Amino acid sequence: MCGIAGAVGTPDTNNEVKRMLAALGHRGPDVCGTYLAEGLSIGNTLLKITGDMPQPLAGKGALVLNGEIFNFRELAAEKGIKTESDTEVLFTLIETRIKEGDSPINAVFSALSRVNGDYALAYILDGELVLARDPVGVKPLFYFVKRNTKKPEIIFASEKKAFSSQKDDIKPFPPGSIKSFNIRSGAVKEKSLEIKLPQKRLTQEREAVSLLKAALERAVEIRLTKTAGIAFSGGIDSVFLAALAKNIDPSIPLYAVGLPNSHDLAQAERAAEAIGLTASLKIRFLSPGEIEAAIPDVIYSTESIDPMKISIGLPLYFVAKAAKEEGKRVLLTGQGADELFGGYSRHESFLEEGPEVLDSEIYSDLRKISTINLERDDMVTMANSVELRVPFLDREVIRTGLAIHPELKVLKRDNLYIRKYILRKAAEGMLPPELLWKEKKAIQYGTGVQKVLDRFAREAGFSKREGNHIERYLKQVATDQGFDFIIR
Structure with missing residues (x-):
């Protein structure tokens, strides 16, 4: 459990994210870290519960996670991963799909389709930001997007108080949604993990x-x-x-x-x-x-x-x-x-x-x-x-x-x-x-x-x-x- 934040298209982006994380310090008093690539910064303030691995995790891309993946040990065993960190398991699942040629949003969707957990996360790779939230919204996530400029401005955080006071159009990120924002082209893609009513009903x-x-x-x-x-x-x-x-x-x-x-x-x-x-x-x-x-x-x-x-x-x-x-x-x-x-x-x-x-x-x-x-x-x-x-x-x-x-x-x-x-x-x-x-x-x-x-x-x-x-x-x-x- 922790707080996450990120920004792109803001002046002094990395320091902006550090300021946001300071406002979220109560969510994670143990460790705080940031990752910057192509002017896109993400960060995490960590409350150690499952594992002891600071975030962001970085490889081909970088990941911050707020939440818990409850079936991570089963997923780790399938992949032969030895770890006590649910974040590391999720990151490995995503990065494996990236290495196999998946786009960032498809890699995140593939990994989360196998997850039983509560989460809000951000993954970045090659100028693309992917945000995702669990199907019922157990973990909070808010975001602000401004597209009427040549360079889009995107800010996200676990709580509204982390945003600058002038951000009046902050919205809850939709539960069960995965969105990718390409900071070069401005393209936005979306996938859904939304819960649906089952066709087979239990009547007995x-x-x-x-x-x-x-x-x-x-x-x-x-x-x-x-x-x-x-x-x-x-x-x-x-x-x-x-x-x-x-x-x-x-x-x-x-x-x-x-x-x-x-x-x-x-x-x-x-x-x-x-x-x-x-x-x-x-x-x-x-x-x-x-x-x-x-x-x-x-x-x-x-x-x-x-x-x-x-x-x-x-x-x-x-x-x-x-x-x-x-x-x-x-x-x-x-x-x-x-x-x-x-x-x-x-x-x-x-x-x-x-x-x-x-x-x-x-x-x-x-x-x-x-x-x-x-x-x-x-x-x-x-x-x-x-x-x-x-x-x-x-x-x-x-x-x-x-x-x-x-x-x-x-x-x-x-x-x-x-x-x-x-x-x-x-x-x-x-x-x-x-x-x-x-x-x-x-x-x-x-x-x-x-x-x-x-x-x-x-x-x-x-x-x-x-x-x-x-x-x-x-x-x-x-x-x-x-x-x-x-x-x-």
């Missing part, structure tokens, strides 16, 4: 449960490290992950945060006891003062004053902070389960319109999850130099989840709806019934953070009756902190 409950549980077991296993913990709220998603992880690491730490006597802390304690992990549960009690002090950090890290992003981002920020204080560098979360398995109340009304409508909405949720949830979660965890990993968005879990018939995701029985039905059935036998079928409050309410934000806004003089009182309060905080790049 027993088969769906078996395949889903197997995919999740593997997804958790390949994401665990000695420095990993789990964001634990006591809901079905995090408890299922913890139960699966327990089979691999019986002492896996579970991190729960909330105000004293909050719903989530009580739920987390009950859940940890039920799965035999009470000794692993690490509770962090939050105070209003601590929350108030963290609000500027969360606004800055998420680059937003959206009340929803801040109220959800705050608890995860504190979970990551607690994990870091114990020397952890990886945090598993249940993000993606609601989108993939029909966990939102609105999914009930979509089912009423027909299974095909629910199917379409779940697919749409998955395509939009990067901008709605994943970028926020990545940035608040990486503000603490902790890498976010999301087993429910594993390649095989997604393929299996999308194949499952929508009526096994939201089940209607006796005029009542059971959301995430198939996920609960997959966890049956590992979790007691009182956890298996229990609905849980959203994190901003379950931790008590939403109520605290509401009070802060009212105490700051923003009337609830006038509407948007929390957003107006957050805007004032951002203004007071001088975060002009967020509020302009």
Whole structure:
């Protein structure tokens, strides 16, 4: 995990990239490096988790990678590569195709087609820049392109804050996309790794449960490290992950945060006891003062004053902070389960319109999850130099989840709806019934953070009756902190 940045067509390009990397230092406090060729500079600031190899990697071309390639050992064995670096394996796959005569974009596409991982990357060769992002956008990437000059200007980075303040047209790089920019001709090419709905559907409950549980077991296993913990709220998603992880690491730490006597802390304690992990549960009690002090950090890290992003981002920020204080560098979360398995109340009304409508909405949720949830979660965890990993968005879990018939995701029985039905059935036998079928409050309410934000806004003089009182309060905080790049 790390931060990446690059530029071409800017004055003093290499120093510009170094400046950008300095703004991304929280994403990779261990090593920082750059590579310059033909006025095109790329760089990386590294958080050491898998392997110990500084970036950029250079050969015929050069590569920077933010993310993890979870099947790199299998790919390395196929190629006879002896390494503990997932970046080296990916670089070798790309460079092998280059030596065989592939173009840079085709070489990157070929390598990524074999990858199970979360990534944002840049590869350069002979005046060509290739950018790529994983299919659901687990790892963030933003870019700016200006083509109305003889020499195109292209800038990219893991977070918007790395860009110069004058860049108003910064966009998220599309998940599942691979784009190449030729800095000599100005030509742009594109390929897609976008996730598609499978044609074969799983309609039998027993088969769906078996395949889903197997995919999740593997997804958790390949994401665990000695420095990993789990964001634990006591809901079905995090408890299922913890139960699966327990089979691999019986002492896996579970991190729960909330105000004293909050719903989530009580739920987390009950859940940890039920799965035999009470000794692993690490509770962090939050105070209003601590929350108030963290609000500027969360606004800055998420680059937003959206009340929803801040109220959800705050608890995860504190979970990551607690994990870091114990020397952890990886945090598993249940993000993606609601989108993939029909966990939102609105999914009930979509089912009423027909299974095909629910199917379409779940697919749409998955395509939009990067901008709605994943970028926020990545940035608040990486503000603490902790890498976010999301087993429910594993390649095989997604393929299996999308194949499952929508009526096994939201089940209607006796005029009542059971959301995430198939996920609960997959966890049956590992979790007691009182956890298996229990609905849980959203994190901003379950931790008590939403109520605290509401009070802060009212105490700051923003009337609830006038509407948007929390957003107006957050805007004032951002203004007071001088975060002009967020509020302009």
